[in-house]
Amino acid sequence: MYENVATYHRITEILSPNIASPKDFRVPPCKLGEFPSDEPYIEYDGKEIETAILKTYLHWLEHGTVPRPCIQPHEQDFPFLAKLYVLGEEFSDVECKNAVVDTIIAVVVKTKRCPIGGATNIIYAGTKEGSPARHLLVELFAQNVYIGRTCGRTWMDEFKECPHEFLVDAMKALDETRGKPQYRPYPGIDVHTSYHG
Numbered sequence: 001m002y003e004n005v006a007t008y009h010r011i012t013e014i015l016s017p018n019i020a021s022p023k024d025f026r027v028p029p030c031k032l033g034e035f036p037s038d039e040p041y042i043e044y045d046g047k048e049i050e051t052a053i054l055k056t057y058l059h060w061l062e063h064g065t066v067p068r069p070c071i072q073p074h075e076q077d078f079p080f081l082a083k084l085y086v087l088g089e090e091f092s093d094v095e096c097k098n099a100v101v102d103t104i105i106a107v108v109v110k111t112k113r114c115p116i117g118g119a120t121n122i123i124y125a126g127t128k129e130g131s132p133a134r135h136l137l138v139e140l141f142a143q144n145v146y147i148g149r150t151c152g153r154t155w156m157d158e159f160k161e162c163p164h165e166f167l168v169d170a171m172k173a174l175d176e177t178r179g180k181p182q183y184r185p186y187p188g189i190d191v192h193t194s195y196h197g
Contacts, residue, residue, distance in 0.1 A: 047090075053083045060084075060096055066103045077107050078115035079122055085133050086126030098196040101136055105195075114140045117161040124163040134169065136195040142173035 041048040060066055066084065068077065081104050088096035108114055115137055123133045162170075 049087065050083060053087055056084055057087050057096065060099060066099050078119035082119040082122035086122060089127055094197040101133060101195045104136065108140060116141060120162045120166050124166050132195045132197050138169045138173045141170050
């Protein structure tokens with residue numbers, strides 16, 4: 001995606017701490033022209049970040065869109081988006097996190113599938129209590145748990161991957177949704193901003 005050194009240079013200028021802008025971040029520690037397109041991870045601030053996630057973040061910075069990784073099957077969409085959200089959290093990039101939330105909602109609406117298991121683990125490990133992404137995952141679960149049962153699918157196997165904190169939040173949300181007069185199986189476009197930071 002970013003083999004073009006000029007494109008990478010333009011994006012790293014956006015990331016530069018010397019530029020006074022809302023996207024005032026540190027440049028990743030790879031030198032210009034050495035962005036490792038074939039390496040699975042890149043070292044950043046003492047942590048390993050998946051190269052595909054960083055490239056997607058840089059794509060979002062340049063184009064304002066969150067591209068779907070075409071090399072992965074659909075079941076990997078939610079873990080991929082969860083990792084991108086956590087990277088946005090790491091960079092304190094509220095705009096990126098909001099774009100990822102909107103993308104998660106769009107994928108849910110399109111595929112009629114909800115993130116649970118691996119994606120939930122990633123979000124809960126990489127965000128703090130009260131995170132809009134945590135709230136979204138819990139709401140999606142609470143609103144759609146019955147759909148999964150009636151369609152012959154079960155989420156029980158994926159519960160094994162979920163962190164305890166998510167399960168507690170999910171139980172609270174299930175209790176709150178019981179008996180509500182208006183059932184919304186998927187969040188509508190009119191309410192997506194309630195999950196923004």
